[in-house]
Amino acid sequence: MSIKTGTGNFFEDFQLGQVIEHATPRTVTEGDVALYCALYGSRFAVQSADSFAMDLGYEAAPIDDLLVFHIVFGKSVPDVSLNAVANLGYAAGRMVSPVYAGDTLSSRSEVIGLKETSNGKTGIVYVHTVGQNQRGELVADFVRWVMVNKKDPASPAPDAVVPDLPESVAAEHLAAPTDLDMGEYNFTLAGSAHTWDDYAVGEQIDHVDGFTVEEAEHALATRMYQNTARVHFNQHTEKDGRFGKRIVYGGHVISICRSITFNGLANAFKIAAINGGRHVAPIFAGDTVYAWSEVLDKMELPGHPGVGALRLRTVGLKDRNAQGFPYKDGAGKYDPAVVLDFDYTVLMPTRI
Amino acid sequence: MSIKTGTGNFFEDFQLGQVIEHATPRTVTEGDVALYCALYGSRFAVQSADSFAMDLGYEAAPIDDLLVFHIVFGKSVPDVSLNAVANLGYAAGRMVSPVYAGDTLSSRSEVIGLKETSNGKTGIVYVHTVGQNQRGELVADFVRWVMVNKKDPASPAPDAVVPDLPESVAAEHLAAPTDLDMGEYNFTLAGSAHTWDDYAVGEQIDHVDGFTVEEAEHALATRMYQNTARVHFNQHTEKDGRFGKRIVYGGHVISICRSITFNGLANAFKIAAINGGRHVAPIFAGDTVYAWSEVLDKMELPGHPGVGALRLRTVGLKDRNAQGFPYKDGAGKYDPAVVLDFDYTVLMPTRI
Amino acid sequence: MSIKTGTGNFFEDFQLGQVIEHATPRTVTEGDVALYCALYGSRFAVQSADSFAMDLGYEAAPIDDLLVFHIVFGKSVPDVSLNAVANLGYAAGRMVSPVYAGDTLSSRSEVIGLKETSNGKTGIVYVHTVGQNQRGELVADFVRWVMVNKKDPASPAPDAVVPDLPESVAAEHLAAPTDLDMGEYNFTLAGSAHTWDDYAVGEQIDHVDGFTVEEAEHALATRMYQNTARVHFNQHTEKDGRFGKRIVYGGHVISICRSITFNGLANAFKIAAINGGRHVAPIFAGDTVYAWSEVLDKMELPGHPGVGALRLRTVGLKDRNAQGFPYKDGAGKYDPAVVLDFDYTVLMPTRI
Structure with missing residues (x-):
């Protein structure tokens, strides 16, 4: 009888170059748009009104960039940061193809850096997370790095690799x-x-x-x-x-x-x-x-x-x-x- | 470098006959309908069920009249009542064309009355606010009047004009x-x-x-x-x-x-x-x-x-x-x- | 002038075999799906993503079974349990045809059991509640039983009928x-x-x-x-x-x-x-x-x-x-x- 409950990844579970396909694709709908509006009261016209967006050449009002970001980011949490002791930073984030109501987002992350911390109990994991729609088009990507607990402090440190990140896009x-x-x-x-x-x-x-x-x-x-x-x-x-x-x-x-x-x-x-x-x-x-x-x-x-x-x-x-x-x-x-x-x-x- | 932040209009900023086109058109969706239901638990069948509404000849369940009213009203707030000391009343409100999910509402107001109050520090502004859909059809209109601060108590009073309003429609x-x-x-x-x-x-x-x-x-x-x-x-x-x-x-x-x-x-x-x-x-x-x-x-x-x-x-x-x-x-x-x-x-x- | 306000049914108001068609059909939409997700954070992929569901042969992501259940159940409350002193149990619940955004649910209940309690002040009512979509297809059914107040403790007890219910479906x-x-x-x-x-x-x-x-x-x-x-x-x-x-x-x-x-x-x-x-x-x-x-x-x-x-x-x-x-x-x-x-x-x- 196998253990059915996930506990998230520890520092030793990550390997350089590893690609994690995150669970639970998510169809974003007009329902999410309405709730996002109610949560934040956002008033940017392009995201608020189909007619305004279509006059500019959009298919419809695109989904708010941050709503897209939060959904893509959220999928990575169970695999990347469930055992994080700190979210240290993010960089190189880009919002690419517009997302419309009805699109389905999924998310995957590649481990692009690993560095054990000096106390030997934790390590820093750098991931490049990519969100895409149901047609495989890139909708957002970003790098983030988190400090994650080791399962066993005695396990050996990997070779330290720290990615070179731009100050801004x-x-x-x-x-x-x-x-x-x-x-x-x-x-x-x-x-x-x-x-x-x-x-x-x-x-x-x-x-x-x-x-x-x-x-x-x-x-x-x-x-x-x-x-x-x-x-x-x-x-x-x-x-x-x-x-x-x-x-x-x-x-x-x-x-x-x-x-x-x-x-x-x-x-x-x-x-x-x-x-x-x-x-x-x-x-x-x-x-x-x-x-x-x-x-x-x-x-x-x-x-x-x-x-x-x-x-x-x-x-x-x-x-x-x-x-x-x-x-x-x-x-x-x-x-x-x-x-x-x-x-x-x-x-x-x-x-x- | 110009001031980028709006502070709303003061009494002196309003002129009789002035028409203010309010910002942020808004596409009303099934998401808003769901959230409106969750907020109020409304059970009127015409607004709750497409099938019920369509049996009567509606295209679909129309959007609740008050949801339409609140959206049309809300757009007028930054321009009309951000500096209001009191919302004094409204009258002559009519809910006209039905609004359906997917329609985009916008709103404009005409100043139809102005009257400085006796203390010289505030004035009453009467506006006729009109909401319309993306085809320019009238969905709602109403008159409201608010007491608004003057920016400068020394500025001269306009000629007092008070609109004649019906007791009921x-x-x-x-x-x-x-x-x-x-x-x-x-x-x-x-x-x-x-x-x-x-x-x-x-x-x-x-x-x-x-x-x-x-x-x-x-x-x-x-x-x-x-x-x-x-x-x-x-x-x-x-x-x-x-x-x-x-x-x-x-x-x-x-x-x-x-x-x-x-x-x-x-x-x-x-x-x-x-x-x-x-x-x-x-x-x-x-x-x-x-x-x-x-x-x-x-x-x-x-x-x-x-x-x-x-x-x-x-x-x-x-x-x-x-x-x-x-x-x-x-x-x-x-x-x-x-x-x-x-x-x-x-x-x-x-x-x- | 008639009394316009409903007070719900008391024990004497129920008769064996009686069928109550419940009020307020309800179109379930993507808005409800979004709000349901926000309320519970559900992550089951079939209900979360159109693409995942369609790969299996669904028309789209089906509505969460419990959302359907709660809506069908909710319609029965004003007629069945507004005067309930206790919700005693439910049984034989089945989630049948999938429900999709845009479907309209309605609900009716048949009284399948009645039993006055020994103190003579309340009685137990068993109903079989059926939810269906706008095409009359069965989407869910279940039996529940509630203890309901009598309006008049002196009113006579009906013949006791207790339905035979399966331990499980x-x-x-x-x-x-x-x-x-x-x-x-x-x-x-x-x-x-x-x-x-x-x-x-x-x-x-x-x-x-x-x-x-x-x-x-x-x-x-x-x-x-x-x-x-x-x-x-x-x-x-x-x-x-x-x-x-x-x-x-x-x-x-x-x-x-x-x-x-x-x-x-x-x-x-x-x-x-x-x-x-x-x-x-x-x-x-x-x-x-x-x-x-x-x-x-x-x-x-x-x-x-x-x-x-x-x-x-x-x-x-x-x-x-x-x-x-x-x-x-x-x-x-x-x-x-x-x-x-x-x-x-x-x-x-x-x-x-």
């Missing part, structure tokens, strides 16, 4: 849509007259709004992504854990911040890349999230008429508003209010 | 469907044998059930409507506000009451008009809502065979049941339990 | 799909390599995960099922009730447990029968649910190549994990942690 690797008719973009319906041209590198934007997290909301969201990380769902164990309460999935905080950025970035109609991100501090039910952004870079996109890219840092804050743009002190230490430091690239219409 | 202005085959209406499946003929003017109905509001529920609903009014979402600021807690969107209370009225008004298959309404007192998470209704008027609808109209007052109560039909005392003062005084017109099948 | 009565191409079943995407052949009668599985219930979640779920039982929704009355708080719908606990069983039973791709079940103790918001299962029986299904049936007992626990498989003591008394004792039959692919 270069303009030529952005999967910007090439066939959009940006002349049809309606700035009034989109909610702002500001084009890509109006933003300056170094510009900081206080997104004003705050948004209080509820236990039922983050749990609904995280289950919608079929993310099984236990710390989000089980108060009976978490009451005795490090914080005494359930921890909100970091991706939930990213989606809250993205929604808040609408006020100031209403025309950032697509997330094209996730360059990196750090969940600086945990968020719990009852906390109120605020956000501000800084323009890190501006990129022209030759071959994509009417579209430019902005590399942004969006900083999420907890229980304080964004006045004064709290971030790091002179020694590089984060302000105690900072919960998220998110580096990503958005697309925006240019002035015609 | 007259029968000839009701957009009742003309082509329904009411002979196919199945009273058993609808849940009640009572037809329009069975109701009498002055009749009062205790709808019995009570329904406790949760923080996550009203926030999910209000974000689903893309309504951005801040008092509903931000506990960090509201803890220092007038009530110390987040205020539930008044429309959420209307939808709760409508669902509760099923027990007694199961055949009120469509809201045709919103004649007026007053949110008498705020509702907070943890409060339990009850409701009772009174038949204010009965209207025959010539040209709409098999359909009659009932003008109703539905009174929402907080933390007490509807026994004794609490409303106003002799001096016209509301009973302390009353939270909603809602005047609207429903359609109901007549006896064949 | 026999293999030949299971509505297993006959036309699936199980050779296409992808065990990697399904999340487990274990086939029907790998399970042994008497085998016990600890499903490991725990899941904390929130007030908003169970209320959303129960309203989605249009289940009107008042104890789930009204804190204003329940604060003075037997427990001082709202009681979670028992079906919500069943769905939580089913989702938890994925870890250990990932290939149990369909619930074919509900043999019986007992809600041993109530669940409230804040409680954490765990589950373990025992294989009660294994059945071959001649005529259904590649599919076998497992009869399972899944035991739900409250605020303690499943280590040691807590169930009953030697005297047959349940362990105080047990909340659910659920006996059902699942289908699973056999080894090829």
Whole structure:
């Protein structure tokens, strides 16, 4: 009689070059879109209205890039990070083919790096995770690395391999849509007259709004992504854990911040890349999230008429508003209010 | 470098005759229908079952009239009432063309009245808000008026214009469907044998059930409507506000009451008009809502065979049941339990 | 002027052989599927992905069997159990034709047994409830029995009729799909390599995960099922009730447990029968649910190549994990942690 229950992978279970096909493909539907809207109140017009999206040349309103990301990411959790002691980072994330209601997403990961930590009890695993649709088209990919427990501290360390990762996704690797008719973009319906041209590198934007997290909301969201990380769902164990309460999935905080950025970035109609991100501090039910952004870079996109890219840092804050743009002190230490430091690239219409 | 963040309009920003096209068109889907059902437990058969609706001649189950109303209303909030100190009233609301899953709603408002208040610090703005679908068909319109702060108390008052508003929408202005085959209406499946003929003017109905509001529920609903009014979402600021807690969107209370009225008004298959309404007192998470209704008027609808109209007052109560039909005392003062005084017109099948 | 408000049926209102057609047919949509996923985090591949289901020969991903069950059940509540003092049991439940998004479910019940209880104040009503789709095809049926108050204790007792009910649904009565191409079943995407052949009668599985219930979640779920039982929704009355708080719908606990069983039973791709079940103790918001299962029986299904049936007992626990498989003591008394004792039959692919 075999053991039927999975326990997740430990550091020794990973091998360089190993490809893990993750379980449970998932058809994304208009139901997920509605619930995503209800969870975050997102108002970006391309994702909200079929008519707006179709005027630009989309088949229909595409699924929100972060909803796609969370689903692709969620599938990797049972295989990659169920025994993780820390999610250390991600890089080189790209949102590629648009996803529409009715598409089925699946996800696989390749182990691209392994490094035992100095104490010999844990190791860092680097994976390249790829999400694709039912036709095998790439919809998203990204690298992430996690610190995972060893099953047996005495097992030998593998040769250390650390992948070379870009600081940000270069303009030529952005999967910007090439066939959009940006002349049809309606700035009034989109909610702002500001084009890509109006933003300056170094510009900081206080997104004003705050948004209080509820236990039922983050749990609904995280289950919608079929993310099984236990710390989000089980108060009976978490009451005795490090914080005494359930921890909100970091991706939930990213989606809250993205929604808040609408006020100031209403025309950032697509997330094209996730360059990196750090969940600086945990968020719990009852906390109120605020956000501000800084323009890190501006990129022209030759071959994509009417579209430019902005590399942004969006900083999420907890229980304080964004006045004064709290971030790091002179020694590089984060302000105690900072919960998220998110580096990503958005697309925006240019002035015609 | 321009200011990118919107702050909403102040009293001086409005001009008589001005038309504001509101941002973020919204495709309404089966996902919204499912979530609306989960939020309110509505059981009206026409909106619940394609087969029931199609037997009457609808293309499919139409979207609930209040879901349409909340979405059209929500779009107007960032432009009309973000700086409102009070939502004073609404009138002349009509639900016109049926909306189906897949339709995209957009919304615009015309300023039809302006009047500075006597203290010179605020003014009353009257708008006529119109919601339409992707084919430009009218789906809903209504008038509402709000008290808005002036940016500068010293700015001059505009000429006072106050629109002439009807006490209720007259029968000839009701957009009742003309082509329904009411002979196919199945009273058993609808849940009640009572037809329009069975109701009498002055009749009062205790709808019995009570329904406790949760923080996550009203926030999910209000974000689903893309309504951005801040008092509903931000506990960090509201803890220092007038009530110390987040205020539930008044429309959420209307939808709760409508669902509760099923027990007694199961055949009120469509809201045709919103004649007026007053949110008498705020509702907070943890409060339990009850409701009772009174038949204010009965209207025959010539040209709409098999359909009659009932003008109703539905009174929402907080933390007490509807026994004794609490409303106003002799001096016209509301009973302390009353939270909603809602005047609207429903359609109901007549006896064949 | 007639009484418009329904009060539900009392014991005297039921007659042997009576058929009650329940109100409010309900179109099940992709919206319900999304919300069901968000409520329970279910990961069974057949219900999650159109592509996975279509590879086996389904038209699309079928609606989760328990979602169908809860909707069919919910319709019977206003007529059968609104005045119930206890839900005593159910038996002979079968999930028959697959339900797809867009199908409309309706429900009717026949009274198949009546027995006054010895105190003369209540009686037991047995109903056979049948759910069907818009084409009249049987999608689910089951027997349940409830103890219902008499309106008048003096009214005479009917002749006692107690139906003969099977301990479990026999293999030949299971509505297993006959036309699936199980050779296409992808065990990697399904999340487990274990086939029907790998399970042994008497085998016990600890499903490991725990899941904390929130007030908003169970209320959303129960309203989605249009289940009107008042104890789930009204804190204003329940604060003075037997427990001082709202009681979670028992079906919500069943769905939580089913989702938890994925870890250990990932290939149990369909619930074919509900043999019986007992809600041993109530669940409230804040409680954490765990589950373990025992294989009660294994059945071959001649005529259904590649599919076998497992009869399972899944035991739900409250605020303690499943280590040691807590169930009953030697005297047959349940362990105080047990909340659910659920006996059902699942289908699973056999080894090829």
